[in-house]
Structures are given as C-alpha cells and as structure tokens.
Amino acid sequence: MSRLGFLSKLSPIAHWYGGARGFASSAHVRRAPSLITLGDLSVPELDALLQRASHFKKTVKTHALGPGAIEHTMANKTIAIMFTKRSTRTRVASETSVVTLGGHPMFLAPSDIQLGVNESLIDTSRVISSMVDGIMARVGAHEEIETLAEHSSVPVINALSSRFHPTQILADLLTLLEDNSKPGEPLPSLSRLNGLKVAWVGDSNNILNDILACYPRIGMDVSVAAPAGDAYAKDPVVWDMMQRGLTSLPAGEPKGKVDWCHSPEQAVHKANYVVTDTWVSMGDENSKAQRMQDFNGFQITEALCKRGKADPDWRFMHCLPRKAEEVDDEVFYGPRSLVFPEAENRKWTAMACFDWLFGQIPLV
Ligand code: CP
Ligand code: NVA
Secondary structure, eight states, X not given: OOTTGGGGGSOOXXXXXXXXTSOOBOSSOBOOOOBSOGGGSOHHHHHHHHHHHHHHHHHHHHSTTGGGGSOOTTTTOEEEEEXXXXXXXXXXXXXXXXXXXXXXXXXXXXXXXXXXXXXXXXHHHHHHHTTSSEEEEEOSSHHHHHHHHXXXXXXXEESOOSSOOHHHHHHHHHHHHHHTSOTXXXXXXXXXXXXXXXXXXXXXXXXXXXXXXXXXXXXXXXXXXXXXXXXXXXXXXXXXXXXXXXXTSOTTOOOOOEEEESOHHHHHTTOSEEEEOOSSOTTOGGGHHHHHHHTTTOOBXXXXXXXXXXXXXXXXXXXXXXXXXXXXXHHHTSTTBOHHHHHHHHHHHHHHHHHHHTSOOOOO
C-alpha cells in the first residue's frame, strides 16, 4: 500500500474532471482543478484531506526526523503566493508547508508585481501560471479569485476572498475531529461530528459562508445569530449552494439543520461549539463605527452562554486575529477555548491541500 493508500478506497471526484472547474480547455488555457470553497469538495474528499493533514501532523510531531520525514512531493515546484491583504496564519502555514514538501514558495505582495496597478487580473493569471506550478491567492472581491482560477493553467487555492475562506474551515474541521477523539485514537471520520450543534454569533462573512458550505452536509446543525439589517443578511449565493449540497447528498446521509436569527442567546441554545470572528473584516473598515453599534450584545462570554443555555461543555472557536469586543479574555484564554490548536491546524491542513493540488497526490 502506498504512503496514502488508505485514501484509495474513496469514491472518484467526478466533478473536477469536465465539471465547472475541471479541465475545460480553450485554445491557450488549460484550466486546472482549484480550491475556491469547501463547497467544491464532497464529504469523502473532505475526510481524505483531513486524514492527510492528521498524517502530516503526527509524522512531523512524533518522528525524530521532524519535517525531514515528509516526502518531497513538491520538489522543484514553485508556488506563487499572491496576497493583496494582510495575513499571519495563512501566510506562515503556507510558506512553511511548501518548504516542508520540498517546493519553493514565492510570496508576491501587491507592491511586488504589476497586479492592480499596471496589469489586469486576467493577464496576471495567464502570465504567472505559465511559469509556476500553483497559485495561492488572498484577494478582495470574490470575483477576483474566480477570475484568477478561470484563467490559470495551474491549480489555484483561495487563501481568503470576500465570500469564502476554505483553508480556515478545513483547519476548524481538523480541530473539531481532534476535540471529539479519544486519547491515542486515530483521527475519526467526519461522521463523528453528526448531531453536534455549532452556534455562529457574529458577522455574515467569509468564515461563516465556508461553514455553511460543509457543516450541514456533515450532519452538523448550525445556528446563526447575526445583527438585523442588509449588511448582515445571508448571502443568497451561499445559501443556494448549501441547499443544493444538501439535496445532492446520497440517500440516508444525515443532514444538519440550519437556522438564522438575530439573538445570540437563541443561537447558543444547546450549542456544543460557539464560534465567532472579527466584526470588521478586512475591507469593511469604513463601516467600523456602525458595526460596533450593530454588534452590541454579541460578545461571547460565560454569562451569554449561561443565559442562552448552551451545552454545559461548550467550546469556543475563532479563526483569529481576535479583538476583545468579540470574546472576553475569560473565554478566549480559558479552558473552553480551542483557538490556538485551531491556529496550528492551519499548517497541517494547508500542507494537505498543497500535497493534493500541487504535489499532485490524488485524494482518491
Ligand atoms: N485566520 C486567518 O486567516 O488568519 P490570517 O489572516 O492571519 O492569515
Ligand atoms: N473575516 C475575516 C477573516 C480574517 C481571517 C476577514 O475577512 O478579514
């Protein structure tokens, strides 16, 4: 059996090959499979990626050779890491993962290249993808990552757009599985998470959208509390994708329930996990004063979860970076908090994505 032979029992990924993001080619551009949202992946594919992430984590952390024990599936490969927004976790996780897999990460900041100043996104995508083996990009509007992927001849990973942040939620899933494992047990499959309830108390944003793209398909209930008003309404594209994803599940698969309200107390009722994010995402800075008013009452505290009757063992998650108004120090630094393992898991899950898309190690 190969190093990742345990993944070979999984079903094929038909939609990448000839699907919307598949190898549909034009005269000069061969579009490659890309990771734009976790909605792109079936539950077995998500399971395969998480098993791979856990394999990397255990190998590096328990093997005397450390990162030297990881096979160099990206030897002689260069990945363009193009970020037009700040990043700590995603950048560090990505650059170190590419190095561990034997490749070369080429970080391109907005001030380094012509993008957005002298050259269009389409031209940039065609030119850069003709010289590298993969692209990871953090962009503003979601349409930018779609354009990059559409015109790239190599795979593109979305490192955050206005609509989605798939690599973050992959790390959250690994964290949830680890939190639901017994000591010494191999990482369980996602079916272990069936029936758990996640409360999202916060903005209607990219992090929530990737949660909605996969948690209900895994059989987890999601209860959202966002402020009232158009700025915080559900994204109809995401809502539609979520419903289509649930409809296309094989018969008999458990489906999570999703509800949406404006009351944090209502959302956290019986929740096993309480999750939030910044109230002011990158790009929303102009509306900061209004947002501070609109999120009044949304801070995650012991008192809030007691009033709402969350599960007595509720745990807290946050993608970081965190501001104190979103969650108080007692919760953030206390025993309920999973935020630092969650941050570390960005690395192992990023490594799994690179190994799959750029190292060309199939999931199935
Ligand atoms: N959570 C996350 O994406 O963090 P960074 O913005 O620091 O990458
Ligand atoms: N919603 C946040 C996530 C940061 C990791 C943002 O888009 O800025």
